[in-house]
Amino acid sequence: MVRFLLVAWSLLAAALPAGAGDRRKGVSSTPPPSRDDEPVLVSGSELPEFAGRLLADLKLYRYDEASASYRPIPFQFDEKLDWTFNPGTELEFTEKIYDVFGAEDGRLDADDELAFMFRDAGRRAPSAIPWPEGAGPVRYELVAVDTRPGVQNPERYAYLFEGAGLAESPIRYVSWDRLPTTSILTEVFELEFADRWLLTGLRIAPPCGSGGDLIDRAKGRAVPIGDLEVGEDSWNLNSVFLGGITGPVRAIRYVRGAKSGVNTIHYDLVYRNFWYRRVNLRVHPLEEFRFYFDWLPGSHTVLYTGAVSAGVPVDGVPDPGVAGTSLDWSVMNSAEGGIGVVYRLAPSPLYSRAEFHYRDDEAFDDAPAGNPDYDDEDDASWGAHGVRVLDVEGSNVTPIPIEMRLYPVCGDEGTPSFGEAIAEMADHPIDVRAGFETIDGSAVRSLRVRRDGSDVVLDWQPLDGASGYRIHVSPDPAAPHADWGTLGETPDARFVDVGAAADAEGRCYHVVPLLPDGREGLW
Structure with a gap:
C-alpha cells in the first residue's frame, strides 16, 4: 500500500507543468508556516460588475x-x-x-466564492501592460493583505478577467474522484x-514525511445523557454523502447525519498544504461530544x-495535566510527519464549555462502550x-459550529512556534480588496x-474609449444601480431630457460610459 502511494505522489508531482518546480521543492521541509499555502477567498458580492456572468468565462491572472x-x-x-433540509417539518x-x-x-451570484492561493x-x-489576449474591457484587481500585526508581508495582486477564449493555468493542486470511500490526494499529504x-x-x-500512515483513525464520541457512548462507526451507518467538488485549488466533501444527530x-475543504474541517453539530442533549485523532x-x-x-x-x-486544558492549538510531531491543528468554537448557549481532549494510554481499549465489533487498528489510545x-x-436545527484548521508538518519539524504561528494566522485572516477597472x-x-426652457440639458467631458453614453434617472440618488430608470443613449457628450424641467427637482441623473462591446463602464 505504501509503495503504491509513493508512486501516486510521484505521478502527481511529475504531472505539474514546467514552472511548478518550486512547488515540488517546497515539500522538503516545514519552515515557519507562511500565508503561501493559505487560500484567498473572495465573495461574489465583492464582484458586483460581474454578477450574472458565466463562471466559465472568468479567468484569474497574475x-x-x-x-x-x-x-x-x-x-x-x-x-x-x-439549502433547506426537511422542508415542512419540525426538523426543517x-x-x-x-x-x-x-x-x-x-x-456568478453574490454568495459564490472565488478561491486561489496566496x-x-x-x-x-x-x-x-497589455491585458491578456481575448480579455474583455473590464476586470477586477484583487489585493490580498496579510493582516497579522507586525508582519512585513507585501500585498499580493491577482487580476480577474472575462473572456470566452482566455487561457487558464493547467496546474491542479488536489486530486479526488468525489466518491465517499476514496482518498483526497495532494503532493504534500493524503486523507x-x-x-x-x-x-x-x-x-x-x-520527502516531507515518510508516506506511512500516521493515524489509527479520526474518531468521534457522543455520550447521550444516561446512555452509552456511540462512536464514528455508528455515526457513519446513519449518514448520507451529499456530494463533492474537485477543482484546481481545493476539494470539497460534504456529509450529513451522525446517528441520532x-x-x-x-464538510472538508482540502488544499495543497492546508485542510479545513467544520462540523455543524445539531443533536439532542449530550453529556459530551468528542472529535479527535488517534495516533x-x-x-x-x-x-x-x-x-x-x-x-x-x-x-x-x-500524561497528567494535558486533558482538559484550554482549547487553542496542537502540534503532533514525529519522524514520519505530523499535523498542526487550530481549534475554534464560537461561544454558544448550547454547550457549557469546550476543552482539549487527550489520552495517551497503550492499555486503554479506545472502543465505544458496548461495541465489541469496533474495528480500529491497535485497540489502544496513542x-x-x-x-x-x-x-x-x-x-436539531441550530448548530454548534466546530472548526479545525489543519496543517501538515514535515518529519521532526513540529514545534510550539509552529502552533503559535498557525493560531495567529487563524486569528488574523487574509483580507482582500476588489477594485473594478476598465481599460x-x-x-x-x-x-x-x-x-433650457421646458427641457433639462446634460453635458459632460467626453471619455477616451467610450463608444457612447447611457443616461439613467432616479428620484433617489442613493438607489441601487438596478433601480435607476434608463432615459436613453447618445454617442455625444450631451443629452436633452425633453419636457423634464417642470419635474427637475425630483430627478437625479447619472451618465455611464458604454464600452465597445455595448456593456456599461464605471458608474
Missing part, C-alpha cells in the same frame, strides 16, 4: 515580472446556495452550503476515507499545545487528541445639468 505580461494562475469558483433548517448538488446555474498572486501590474465518517489514514508525502453536517505508535513522537508548550512524549504512558464539548443542550479606468465625473 502579473509576471520576468515576461512583463499576465500569466494565468490556478483558481476556482464554487457556487453556494441556501436551512444552511448555506457549497453547491455539491449541481443545482446552481453556472453564473502564493500564486504577485506584484501589482504596471498600468501600461484516506473508508466511508462517510471514517477517515482511517493520514499520510505526509516524501440526523441534521449534523460536516499510531511512531518514533520521536511529541505533542505540543498552547497550554503544554514544553511538550509530552507520545509513548502509550498516561496520543489521541482533539476537541471535547461538554453539557450539550441540544438542538482606460474612466467614469463620467464632470456632469453638468441645467434648464
